[in-house]
Amino acid sequence: MKTRKILSLILKSLLLILGVIIVAVIIRTVTFPDAQPYFEKCKVSDSDFIPLNDVRLQHFRTAIQIPTVCTSIDNCNFTAILQLHDHIQESFPLIHSSNFIQRILFANYTLLYRVEGTNSTLPPYMLVSHLDVVPAKAAEWQVDPFSATVKEGYIFGRGTLDVKQTLFGMMEALEFRLAKGQRPIRTFYMAMGHDEEVSGLRGAKAVANYFSSRGITLDFISDEGMVVADGILPGMQTPVALIGIAEKGMATFEFSVSVTPGHASMPAGETSIGILSKAMVSLEQNPHENFFGKGPERLLLEYVVNKMTLPHRVLMANLWLFGPLIARAFALKPNTNAIIRTTTALTMFNAGVKWNVISSTAKAVVNHRIHPLQSVADVLKIDKKIIQDDRVKVKILSAYEPSPISPTDSDGYRILHQSIYQIFEVPVAPALFIASSDSKHFVKLSKNIYRFAPSFLNSAELKGIHGNNEKIKIKNYEQTINFYYHLMINAEKSANLKSAFDKGHQDL
Ligand SMILES: CCCCCCCC/C=C\CCCCCCCC(=O)NCC(=O)O
Numbered sequence: 439m440k441t442r443k444i445l446s447l448i449l450k451s452l453l454l455i456l457g458v459i460i461v462a463v464i465i466r467t468v469t470f471p472d473a474q475p476y477f478e479k480c481k482v483s484d485s486d487f488i489p490l491n492d493v494r495l496q497h498f499r500t501a502i503q504i505p506t507v508c509t510s511i512d513n514c515n516f517t518a519i520l521q522l523h524d525h526i527q528e529s530f531p532l533i534h535s536s537n538f539i540q541r542i543l544f545a546n547y548t549l550l551y552r553v554e555g556t557n558s559t560l561p562p563y564m565l566v567s568h569l570d571v572v573p574a575k576a577a578e579w580q581v582d583p584f585s586a587t588v589k590e591g592y593i594f595g596r597g598t599l600d601v602k603q604t605l606f607g608m609m610e611a612l613e614f615r616l617a618k619g620q621r622p623i624r625t626f627y628m629a630m631g632h633d634e635e636v637s638g639l640r641g642a643k644a645v646a647n648y649f650s651s652r653g654i655t656l657d658f659i660s661d662e663g664m665v666v667a668d669g670i671l672p673g674m675q676t677p678v679a680l681i682g683i684a685e686k687g688m689a690t691f692e693f694s695v696s697v698t699p700g701h702a703s704m705p706a707g708e709t710s711i712g713i714l715s716k717a718m719v720s721l722e723q724n725p726h727e728n729f730f731g732k733g734p735e736r737l738l739l740e741y742v743v744n745k746m747t748l749p750h751r752v753l754m755a756n757l758w759l760f761g762p763l764i765a766r767a768f769a770l771k772p773n774t775n776a777i778i779r780t781t782t783a784l785t786m787f788n789a790g791v792k793w794n795v796i797s798s799t800a801k802a803v804v805n806h807r808i809h810p811l812q813s814v815a816d817v818l819k820i821d822k823k824i825i826q827d828d829r830v831k832v833k834i835l836s837a838y839e840p841s842p843i844s845p846t847d848s849d850g851y852r853i854l855h856q857s858i859y860q861i862f863e864v865p866v867a868p869a870l871f872i873a874s875s876d877s878k879h880f881v882k883l884s885k886n887i888y889r890f891a892p893s894f895l896n897s898a899e900l901k902g903i904h905g906n907n908e909k910i911k912i913k914n915y916e917q918t919i920n921f922y923y924h925l926m927i928n929a930e931k932s933a934n935l936k937s938a939f940d941k942g943h944q945d946l
């Protein structure tokens with residue numbers, strides 16, 4: 439009798455706790471603060487539009503047809519890069535004949551344009567793109583990667599998304615303004631590195647030195663980065679534009695094992711290949727810490743929670759309860775996994791000289807993209823701990839710390855947000871940029887660095903970047919040109935933008 443009473447009391451208590459949790463979850467979901475109350479109101483009416491006519495389309499296609507491939511800092515197709523310089527010069531005659539636009543060359547191949555505005559009291563800003571592309575394996579593509587084939591509403595080709603579309607987008611926008619007789623009011627720069635894909639150590643680094651040696655700082659910098667993600671963010675029915683407010687760090691480590699070589703007929707114990715393979719499998723099977731809820735993705739979720747479909751909205755609004763569950767779910771998909779932890783990618787493996795010789799050495803290269811809550815030193819320490827084998831030596835081939843986090847309440851952020859909304863009419867949210875850009879060399883020039891390319895992409899299209907069949911929708915290229923056009927105009931009225939944002943856009 440007594441036991442029954444105790445059990446009933448426990449049951450009642452559990453039901454009460456469950457009731458309280460359910461009520462707390464409901465209250466939190468319905469009262470979740472809207473971190474972005476303005477995005478539905480911020481569209482401005484602007485009749486200006488730059489159509490993608492045949493001439494502009496041909497400018498872009500020719501740029502794609504020039505194979506500006508870089509595979510290492512010393513191994514770029516420098517002839518093609520110079521050919522691209524010529525093509526840029528021929529395509530934009532007004533830019534190249536303006537007496538207020540200066541073209542500066544760095545390390546023979548990187549370009550910087552300085553557009554002097556009429557109002558020298560406004561602080562300058564910079565748009566960043568790059569000239570080089572990664573290689574493409576033609577045999578694995580549906581079309582020649584350097585043919586710029588127009589097919590099924592797309593332009594195919596290496597560089598259509600990474601990132602000749604921003605290069606030509608910003609130049610077309612400026613040329614259009616000049617043709618309309620609009621001299622920019624605010625000074626701005628356009629940097630076009632020639633070696634972004636292989637470090638930026640000659641191009642962007644030289645541009646950064648140019649600014650620092652002259653004591654020039656920039657109000658904001660807009661570089662390649664995140665995109666308008668269509669069907670990628672779990673629980674979002676609409677596409678969402680993600681502005682990279684921070685960039686992951688990067689570390690490339692070479693692991694090696696050396697043993698005494700010998701005849702394959704008399705193997706003695708473990709080989710260099712066996713030891714290194716075991717170490718690499720350990721790295722792959724032991725991912726670094728999952729930081730879900732502690733990094734910039736938290737801000738992203740806060741911006742979009744109220745736009746999510748119901749089951750996701752309840753889960754995301756109640757991270758206090760469902761955080762561990764969501765952390766696991768995010769870890770399952772490469773896109774979401776990349777924003778919650780330092781990733782580990784085994785990218786090269788070399789060993790052996792002949793089939794009947796026990797190799798004296800084996801080498802492997804691992805590329806980490808470092809979460810903002812870790813450092814290069816942390817990653818190295820963790821890797822050594824995972825491998826736990828002193829026979830495996832490590833050498834740092836290159837390393838960059840994660841960038842500082844840029845604010846979401848700066849003029850630069852508002853200018854990007856506004857321009858994105860004008861073109862795409864989708865929610866805009868801050869995020870962590872999961873790859874690397876030339877802006878890592880510019881961190882001392884501005885506190886406000888934003889990484890965003892106006893590419894409207896679903897998961898399949900995203901795979902084309904550095905992969906096969908890279909392609910941009912023709913309409914999206916037109917949007918890209920118009921995005922930069924609006925960005926330039928919005929940058930000139932940023933003071934008005936701030937007061938409009940403060941008032942919830944009622945005045946725009
Ligand atoms: C809940 C979060 C969802 C995350 C969605 C991820 C969407 C990914 C968006 C953009 C990633 C595109 C990266 C392409 C940039 C290319 C830059 C580059 O190649 N840099 C060199 C390098 O990183 O090696």
Ligand SMILES: [Zn+2]
Pocket residue numbers: 568600601634662
């Ligand atoms: Zn790029």
Ligand SMILES: [Zn+2]
Pocket residue numbers: 572600635904
């Ligand atoms: Zn790239």
